[in-house]
Amino acid sequence: MVRVRFAPSPTGNLHIGGGRTALFNWLYAQAKDGKFILRIEDTDKLRSKQEYVDEILNSLQWMGFNWDEIYYQSHRFNIYAEFAQKLLKEGKAYTEKSPERQGEAIIFKVMPQQVKINDLIRGEIEFNAELIKDQVLIKSDGTPTYNFACVVDDATTDITHVIRGDDHISNTPKQALLYEALGFKLPKFAHLPLIMGIEGGRLSKRTGATAISDYRKMGYLPGALVNYLLLLSWAPGNNCELIDINEAIKLFDLSDVNKAAATFDLKKLNWLNNQYLKNEDSDKLTDEIIPMLIEKNYIRKDNFDRNYIVSLVKLFQPRMSVVNDFPDWADFFFVDELNIDPAAAEKYLNKDLSREFKLLLERLKVLQSFDIVSIEESFRGLVSELGIEAKALIHPLRVALTGKTIGPGLFEAMYYLGSERICKRLGKFIR
């Protein structure tokens, strides 16, 4: 039975790299019908915070990675101490007290030898243990070090595959030596390439958002983000890019993972997000959008027409890049005082349109049915009567009604705006 784990440290938010490591672990567990285990590495009492634990767990759930078991290292200090004592008794470790510190540290003796690791992604990697210093197991304050706790936990929770970032390669020989000393069976290792920022080096806050929750806040869909992360160092084949996670589960294998580091490209994420947005259920999307509208005071919490908002969401859905585009783009459906873009006004409303607007309003007033087709028909009738091009009036009309030069189709926008608001907004341009 395959048992993999994701072991975040709650000293910060779950970042893109961690999310990707979680994804590959979770995915491998699903592909092999195994278990996905979560381990919170909270040995550092000062830096670990409950709010980060919550944040990490939330982000994982948001991405759809549910865990089968969860452990906290802070609950397992006695286990580490026990194994450290064992090594001490067997003469594989020694104690040391330094003048600057109070307690006594337990330190592992590293014997000179060649250590070979067989990595599922990279093949064989060889290290010379002569270059590795003796390793602290238990610090003088009684807490375990990362490498020691990691080995004890992985071994005692029966982890079969350690799938983690590239940056852990050099920890692997140290850990392998500990496995041997403790008489544990070595798990299989798979080291994932790192995700880099555009400017090279690790993804950092300077080059953009790093936390998974940031992307959630910015309006990315979890499916799109997961799909994007998946494409970083893995490809389903057949030139496929848009892939459902269930489809990926069927196709995924660790041996197909790339070795080279990948650069995080927001533009491609945006494209993917738009693809997902287009296919997203409008009702679900509306559920996410409603709180944003409430927050902006566009609608009142207990008094709004949900169906109306769903219709508006459908209008913008194909053109949104992130969910957060909606409140900005659709503001003209919610505000009383229209905010007109000055540049747009300068371009399209710089001449007197009283006559055209007045004639249009007259025609709209007598419409038997105020529907999209009728609105367009009456508009087309007017422009042909006036002998002008449709777009000569469409653009000014759009700006007068929406305040923008961009947006959904004009007649649809007019329909959802309703005759009352159209009247009011055009009235301001009629002398």
Add this chain to the structure above:
RNA sequence: GACCCCAUCGUCUAGCCUGGUCUAGGACAAGAGCUUUUCAAGCUCUCGACACGGGUUCAAAUCCCGUUGGGGUCACCA
């Protein structure tokens, strides 16, 4: 600096293991056009890569070595 990892269009990648089907395929981005009611989407086209040098071989993106470049690790952090 030492050790380790990596190297195909600007970016993500297919191809590499099992050399010939590769005048290297796709996607994002960029540019042009079509459509048109603006934007987005969609469609068509253009631009664009095997890091370099040696081998091995009839034949190398593919195998080997070196160089260069990039990255990671060297804590009583995780």
